Amino acid sequence: MRNGCFWNNTCYFNQVLFVILGASLLTAEEGGVTPEATHETPAFIQKVTSDDLLKIKEFWNGLFAIKASIIQMNPDGTRLTGTLWLKKAKSGDERLRLDYQDDYKQRLIIKDNELFIVDLEEKTTAPYPLSMTPAQLLLKRPLNFDHDVKIIDSARQGDDAHIILVHPSDENAGRLVLFFNLKGGVRLLRWKVIDAQGNITEVELDQKTLQLNDFNLVPESLF
Secondary structure (H helix, E strand, C coil): CCCHHHHCHHHHHHHHHHHHCCEEEECCCCCCCCHHHHCCCCCCCECCCHHHHHHHHHHHHHCCEEEEEEEEECCCCCEEEEEEEEECECCCCCEEEEEECCCCCEEEEEECCEEEEEECCCCEEEEEEHHHCCHHHHHECCCCCCCCCEEEEEEEECCEEEEEEEECCECCCEEEEEEEECCCCCEEEEEEEEECCCCEEEEEECCCCCEECCHHHCCHHHC
């Protein structure tokens, strides 16, 4: 399935690579943009407290493996479904695989500090340095919240909260928004990435299939 910027090399790094994070595949809402995109927080939403933020940081750095079904929202309003395997680790040992369902003939793999776009229809593989993608923030463990990223905003409404992260050396390059539920602990719900052009992609983790923190969830045979 080749359509739009997904297969255009010119805008590849603004779009395709962000799929790993759920990025730049969903445009801003027609007639307006989301609070995450504008760095504005509605009045009825409270800021995340320092205690909540500490819990989120501890959860994020304690998270080392994920397997889940996902729903990915696309710019034209369509959705992709698939399965995600992710292992957070020190540099060079990160692993990620994303297999899409239905008729979407693409697979994404991260290993050995490279991201591979696999075209299952054409039977081709295109490698790219992991350092050129925002996926490195999602996969890095531990993530130093004082040096590796900068939290530019956060909000909580009821039991749900989100934090907005940017790279400290280039805050205009894009934003990663992580969504959590804080009832009885911390649960990762979904993420968004907002690219430099303001495009948004959202990836939601199916909570019924979500499994965490077992390296057996992400076997080497997947790569």
